[in-house]
Amino acid sequence: MSSCLFCDIVAGDVPAEIVHSTDLTVAFRDVNPAAPVHVLVVPRRHIESAAAIEAADAEVAAALFTTARAVAEAEGLGSTERGYRLVMNVGADSLNSVPHLHVHLLGGRPMGWSPA
Ligand code: DGP
Numbered sequence: 608m609s610s611c612l613f614c615d616i617v618a619g620d621v622p623a624e625i626v627h628s629t630d631l632t633v634a635f636r637d638v639n640p641a642a643p644v645h646v647l648v649v650p651r652r653h654i655e656s657a658a659a660i661e662a663a664d665a666e667v668a669a670a671l672f673t674t675a676r677a678v679a680e681a682e683g684l685g686s687t688e689r690g691y692r693l694v695m696n697v698g699a700d701s702l703n704s705v706p707h708l709h710v711h712l713l714g715g716r717p718m719g720w721s722p723a
Contacts, residue, residue: 613649613707627678631670634678634712643715644682644691648674654708657695675712684714692718 615621616635623635626646637645650667654660660668675693676685684691691714696703 611653611707612705613647613709614653617649617651627674627681629670629674631667632674634674637711641711642692642713642718644679644684644713646675646678646682646712648678648710648712650708655706656697656703656708658697659708671708671710675710678712679714682714689714 612621616623616625617633623638625633625635627634627648631652632648632650634646634648637647648671650671652667654664654667672693679685679691683689691712694711694713695709696711
């Protein structure tokens with residue numbers, strides 16, 4: 608894909624505060640945080656959204672969640688007393704704005720039942 612913001616962050620062509628990376632994933636802080644901890648976990652390989660995940664993507668899909676857990680633990684959110692929220696937006700109604708699969712990891716404050 609020629610112009611994708613998160614592909615550019617993964618490639619190092621757009622700066623971001625990267626907090627964790629693996630062979631399959633990169634995690635970086637959201638530029639517009641909605642919580643004290645707001646990290647985006649993305650696959651290195653371009654996948655448009657959660658709605659585009661196929662069975663062959665099982666390894667990378669699992670890696671998104673294991674990376675999110677590693678970030679949460681590193682940010683001090685790993686205990687059941689703290690915890691965190693994972694959000695994946697799909698399509699216009701969800702306000703998905705960047706068409707590269709990403710998991711929002713939100714935490715550091717109690718949350719009500721709203722997206723963030
Ligand atoms: P979504 O609305 O689910 O597509 O979330 C996209 C998120 O990406 C949004 O919370 C803001 C964040 N974002 C947009 N542009 C940049 C950027 O250039 N750098 C970083 N770190 N985050 C960005």
